[in-house]
Amino acid sequence: MFKGFRSFLLRGNVVDLAVGIVIGAAFTAVVTGFVTAFLTPLIGVATGAVGDFTKKTFEVGGTSFPYGVFVNALISFVLVAAVIYFVVVVPVGRLQSRFESAKPVPVAKADCPECLSPVPTAAVRCSFCTSELVGRTGFPAQPLQRH
16 A cells, blocks of 8 residues: 555656645745835835835725735736746747657648549559559659659
């Protein structure tokens, strides 16, 4: 029972996922700290709120709504998403496209006049019914010379 559990935990994708989540949480904490320390005060200066912008609220019916906290979280989310996109997604996409093999050019095909199966136009014989295709419509007038 424990052997199966151990092999499940030590599989590469489970460990990679755990590492990614831990690093993501740490990165989110760094970005949130940056937003709280630098960007939120700049927004506060721009909007006329002196000091900590996260303490800005408005009241409706005696209930206080701390919209500054929401703005802070929204800025953190946008920054995390932008960094992940520009630092991870774009470079990985470029790397994958660099290593992709060239897509093969599709072979021109025509239907065999005998069995109506799709056959390459350079074929001399139909691979389905073995009828000769040389000189027929859509096929070469004479067989290609093979070296």
